[in-house]
Amino acid sequence: MKILVPVKRVIDYNVKPRVKADGTGVDLANVKMSMNPFDEIAVEEAIRLKEKGAATEIVAVSIGPAKAQETLRTALAMGADRAILVETDEEVEPLAVAKILKAIADEEQPGLVILGKQSISDDSNQTGQMLAALMGRPQGTFANTVEVDGDSVVVKREVDGGLQTVKLALPAIITTDLRLNEPRYASLPNIMKAKQKPLSVKTPGDYGVDIAPRLKTLKVAEPPVRQAGEKVADVAALVEKVKALGLA
Amino acid sequence: MKTLVLVEHDNTKLNDATLPVVTAASKLGEVHLLVAGHNCGSVAEAAAKIAGVAKVHVADDPAYAHGLAENVAPLAAGLMADHDAFLAPATTSGKNIAPRVAAHLDVMQVSEILSVEGPKTFTRPIYAGNAIATVESTDAKLVITVRGTAFEKAASEGGSAAIEAVSGPGDAGISSFVGAEIAKSERPELTSAKVIVSGGRALKDAETFEAVITPLADKLGAAIGASRAAVDAGYVPNDYQVGQTGKIVAPEVYFAIGISGAIQHLAGMKDSKVIIAINKDEDAPIFQVADIGLVADLFTAVPELTAAL
Ligand SMILES: Cc1cc2nc3c(=O)[nH]c(=O)nc-3n(C[C@H](O)[C@H](O)[C@H](O)COP(=O)(O)OP(=O)(O)OC[C@H]3O[C@@H](n4cnc5c(N)ncnc54)[C@H](O)[C@@H]3O)c2cc1C
Numbered sequence: 190m191k192i193l194v195p196v197k198r199v200i201d202y203n204v205k206p207r208v209k210a211d212g213t214g215v216d217l218a219n220v221k222m223s224m225n226p227f228d229e230i231a232v233e234e235a236i237r238l239k240e241k242g243a244a245t246e247i248v249a250v251s252i253g254p255a256k257a258q259e260t261l262r263t264a265l266a267m268g269a270d271r272a273i274l275v276e277t278d279e280e281v282e283p284l285a286v287a288k289i290l291k292a293i294a295d296e297e298q299p300g301l302v303i304l305g306k307q308s309i310s311d312d313s314n315q316t317g318q319m320l321a322a323l324m325g326r327p328q329g330t331f332a333n334t335v336e337v338d339g340d341s342v343v344v345k346r347e348v349d350g351g352l353q354t355v356k357l358a359l360p361a362i363i364t365t366d367l368r369l370n371e372p373r374y375a376s377l378p379n380i381m382k383a384k385q386k387p388l389s390v391k392t393p394g395d396y397g398v399d400i401a402p403r404l405k406t407l408k409v410a411e412p413p414v415r416q417a418g419e420k421v422a423d424v425a426a427l428v429e430k431v432k433a434l435g436l437a
Numbered sequence: 438m439k440t441l442v443l444v445e446h447d448n449t450k451l452n453d454a455t456l457p458v459v460t461a462a463s464k465l466g467e468v469h470l471l472v473a474g475h476n477c478g479s480v481a482e483a484a485a486k487i488a489g490v491a492k493v494h495v496a497d498d499p500a501y502a503h504g505l506a507e508n509v510a511p512l513a514a515g516l517m518a519d520h521d522a523f524l525a526p527a528t529t530s531g532k533n534i535a536p537r538v539a540a541h542l543d544v545m546q547v548s549e550i551l552s553v554e555g556p557k558t559f560t561r562p563i564y565a566g567n568a569i570a571t572v573e574s575t576d577a578k579l580v581i582t583v584r585g586t587a588f589e590k591a592a593s594e595g596g597s598a599a600i601e602a603v604s605g606p607g608d609a610g611i612s613s614f615v616g617a618e619i620a621k622s623e624r625p626e627l628t629s630a631k632v633i634v635s636g637g638r639a640l641k642d643a644e645t646f647e648a649v650i651t652p653l654a655d656k657l658g659a660a661i662g663a664s665r666a667a668v669d670a671g672y673v674p675n676d677y678q679v680g681q682t683g684k685i686v687a688p689e690v691y692f693a694i695g696i697s698g699a700i701q702h703l704a705g706m707k708d709s710k711v712i713i714a715i716n717k718d719e720d721a722p723i724f725q726v727a728d729i730g731l732v733a734d735l736f737t738a739v740p741e742l743t744a745a746l
Pocket of ligand 1: 226698
């Protein structure tokens with residue numbers, strides 16, 4: 190079984206995003222960029238499934254600028270076998286990303302597609318679900334545990350009240366949650382080896398997908414800023430404050 | 438405009454998460470609800486009583502019993518032939534289903550809206566709420582998830598909507614429900630609680646978390662929350678996580694105890710009315726958003742506070 194793992198290049202999670210002064214977006218110039226953390230979890234899960242013998246090949250895909258090659262090399266260094274970059278400098282919305290991934294899945298015929306549940310940039314949380322709908326296949330979103338079992342996969346999902354377990358017929362789409370695994374770091378030898386692994390470059394046009402945005406961004410603004418309040422001297426003072434709030 | 442709101446429920450009770458979505462939908466046009474479930478008549482009745490609702494569509498079928506997206510999304514997409522906007526709460530079940538509906542309709546979803554600015558214009562948080570985007574949809578239909586804390590709850594009484602049975606394609610036959618581990622608790626639910634006491638990595642382990650945080654929460658009748666670090670370390674269950682990638686809360690009072698205040702955590706709680714932080718590091722970023730801060734060792738300060746209340 191082949192596993193397809195889409196990965197996105199995003200602002201590093203340790204960086205505090207700043208809104209551009211002209212209100213057109215978030216300033217990404219000279220900002221550290223990394224693989225979306227949920228996608229690292231997706232790559233890790235694919236590798237573990239391969240190590241367990243449940244998968245034979247891992248194909249990493251990224252849709253984005255030329256620099257997303259770095260993100261794909263990271264996936265290859267972690268253990269993906271080959272990579273596809275669908276290169277574009279445009280911002281591609283989740284729906285268009287899902288359409289491109291659908292076209293790639295038609296070619297590659299993966300048994301599983303494992304994606305992050307959301308990117309920490311756009312916070313949309315929709316690409317995996319959209320891909321599943323376009324492919325007409327089941328989805329195990331917010332995965333906490335994944336177990337391939339013959340021609341199906343059992344996914345334990347992180348849901349609002351706790352955990353839910355579903356059984357999905359393969360091929361299936363999985364989106365990762367934080368507790369699924371702890372991604373490995375690529376070792377130096379593996380980073381070197383990753384440079385030799387195949388990486389093909391395509392364009393959205395190669396897949397016949399129109400990436401024109403459906404949502405027009407009119408403005409991007411700072412959220413209301415919260416002012417720091419006061420520090421109290423001791424517990425007794427805190428008790429007074431808490432009582433004043435009517436809490437006790 | 439006619440809207441269709443996905444009702445969140447467990448087949449017996451309507452979940453309050455539905456109510457702010459009704460408010461958001463009413464800003465767009467006529468509000469219809471979709472109750473997809475099995476033996477869910479009591480939910481449909483409760484839904485019909487929500488103020489401002491014109492019609493309740495009920496699809497009662499074993500295929501919809503567990504809200505499987507593979508089965509519910511085609512049903513909702515079918516009903517969208519007669520509606521202009523589909524709205525769901527930005528809960529785990531809304532987030533699971535809505536994008537699938539959007540893809541069926543070839544619509545780009547607007548995720549987790551904070552406000553309705555016009556018939557097709559909304560604000561939504563991006564980058565962990567460090568930026569707020571105003572977006573306008575150019576699609577013929579709308580698919581939207583709604584952040585519950587951003588809209589008032591519609592009144593759960595006062596309406597008398599017509600209830601109409603509908604049916605959809607039923608079981609897509611590609612997924613099945615195996616089981617659920619849903620913790621039952623006497624405590625208020627995190628996203629609707631007036632007071633929340635949250636603990637972080639500093640709480641050491643599950644026993645210590647329980648010993649320090651629970652008595653304070655009990656005293657205050659509060660819900661319990663946590664940082665990702667506390668959840669990852671197994672102090673508390675996953676669904677206690679507050680933050681960018683967990684639950685979004687906005688209680689009257691939020692206690693952050695032994696939580697540093699990473700942007701991912703702040704994203705989930707900075708709309709709380711009053712934030713109280715207890716941290717031994719006076720430079721912890723949590724103090725930049727806290728209304729009341731106490732620099733102290735939580736292991737002495739929290740028990741003292743609990744005892745004094
Ligand atoms: C993709 C991604 C998504 C994430 N999503 C979320 C999310 O949704 N929610 C979330 O919370 N985090 C999230 N995080 C994690 C986030 O970046 C932080 O790592 C996390 O919030 C830290 O948790 P913490 O504050 O409990 O721990 P720490 O940052 O370790 O802080 C512990 C604090 O406790 C204080 N302390 C220690 N001992 C004591 C004591 N005895 N008395 C008083 N104070 C003490 C310390 O001074 C420190 O400030 C996410 C991260 C990533 C990469």
